[in-house]
Amino acid sequence: MSRNLTAYRVMATIVGVLLVVLCLVGVPLANFDGSPMWGVFDSTPAWVTTGSDVNELGELITTYLGVAHGWLYMIFLFSAFLLSRRARWDLPFTLVTLVCGTIPVLSFWAEHRATQRVRAEHPELART
Numbered sequence: 001m002s003r004n005l006t007a008y009r010v011m012a013t014i015v016g017v018l019l020v021v022l023c024l025v026g027v028p029l030a031n032f033d034g035s036p037m038w039g040v041f042d043s044t045p046a047w048v049t050t051g052s053d054v055n056e057l058g059e060l061i062t063t064y065l066g067v068a069h070g071w072l073y074m075i076f077l078f079s080a081f082l083l084s085r086r087a088r089w090d091l092p093f094t095l096v097t098l099v100c101g102t103i104p105v106l107s108f109w110a111e112h113r114a115t116q117r118v119r120a121e122h123p124e125l126a127r128t
Helices: 002-031 053-087 091-100 106-121
Strands: none
16 A cells, blocks of 8 residues: 555646646736736736736646646546545545645645645555
8 A cells, every 4th residue: 555655645746736827827927917817817917918028928837738638637537546445535525626626725734734644544655
């Protein structure tokens, strides 16, 4: 189970960092140009100029990092699910852990919580 915990922790960290960069850097740079966004918001803050280098950087981040995050999130889900089965987590704890991987910053709390639970319930992993 030690390898399951390590794989989960690595994937949770990678996915969490990518999600923070994507949501807190890429999306604002790509979309905060004063125009409507996603058909939901009438206008966004006018922080960047459409077509500027900063705006283009945001577009690159959201395009490439978004795709990478999507694929890596699937690996995260798989590693979290495997750990949940090996550690015999109940369904609510498993679902909260999986869903928290979709919320920037909260994913780090979920990883910490899951790691503490595994180490408490499986003391042989306390050194990892």
